[in-house]
Amino acid sequence: MNQESKENICQEIVFQHVYNTHVKDLNNYLYYKYGDQYNPSDKAQDAFIKLWDNCKKVTISKAKAYLFKVANNLMLNEIKHQKVVLKYQQINHSQHDYETPEFLIEKDQYLESYKKVLENLSEEQRVAFLLNKVDGKKHSEIADMLGVTKKVIEYRIYSAFKILKSELENFSIK
Structure with missing residues (x-):
């Protein structure tokens, strides 16, 4: 058994190392890709929360890919949500014009x-x-x-x- 499979991301020190290693890159990636309007740092934090929730399922070698994938999906979901909100606002405003x-x-x-x-x-x-x-x-x-x-x-x-x-x-x- 190699060292990587022995270490569990659920261990606080290992998770902290993963966090410290990838948080800046993840924030920058989201900011550069989507800009500041969708709160990229919040989505990065949410991705780490999901990693913690699924720590037993994600190996250390897959943690970075998992974080980036989850954070990207969170941003895409936020964009979809904002489109729905915008569409609703446009419909709502056109219904009454008193x-x-x-x-x-x-x-x-x-x-x-x-x-x-x-x-x-x-x-x-x-x-x-x-x-x-x-x-x-x-x-x-x-x-x-x-x-x-x-x-x-x-x-x-x-x-x-x-x-x-x-x-x-x-x-x-x-």
């Missing part, structure tokens, strides 16, 4: 202004604000995620809100 063209133009202009102001916020403010208002995370959850105190998160969100309110007309969030 807004006036003026309202739609104003809405688009306001959205663009909102995006520009968000871009001008510091990264810390923007991240804290969006995690709270878009993802619905609590201040304490965000503080734990970012490794800072709850007061720091409250200040970042408050300062971001203050900037948005001063830069945009009729800005309010519930």
Whole structure:
């Protein structure tokens, strides 16, 4: 029996070695092939999770090929999903058109202004604000995620809100 068949990927040290050896190449491969819009680093992590889940079935010599194949399939599935979402959005928008063209133009202009102001916020403010208002995370959850105190998160969100309110007309969030 050779050394390779004796070592099991399910052993933490072996898995860690496989991870450290291939994570950068896998991230780069996905990024170069599909770009940043489909979150290649997330898909790479998901591929490692699948490798861990199937560690008894995958040998060390086949681990790299397995990771690349799984990650590529995850990206292709994400692309298919985004196409379905896009198709649904197009169908959904064409079914009802009750807004006036003026309202739609104003809405688009306001959205663009909102995006520009968000871009001008510091990264810390923007991240804290969006995690709270878009993802619905609590201040304490965000503080734990970012490794800072709850007061720091409250200040970042408050300062971001203050900037948005001063830069945009009729800005309010519930």
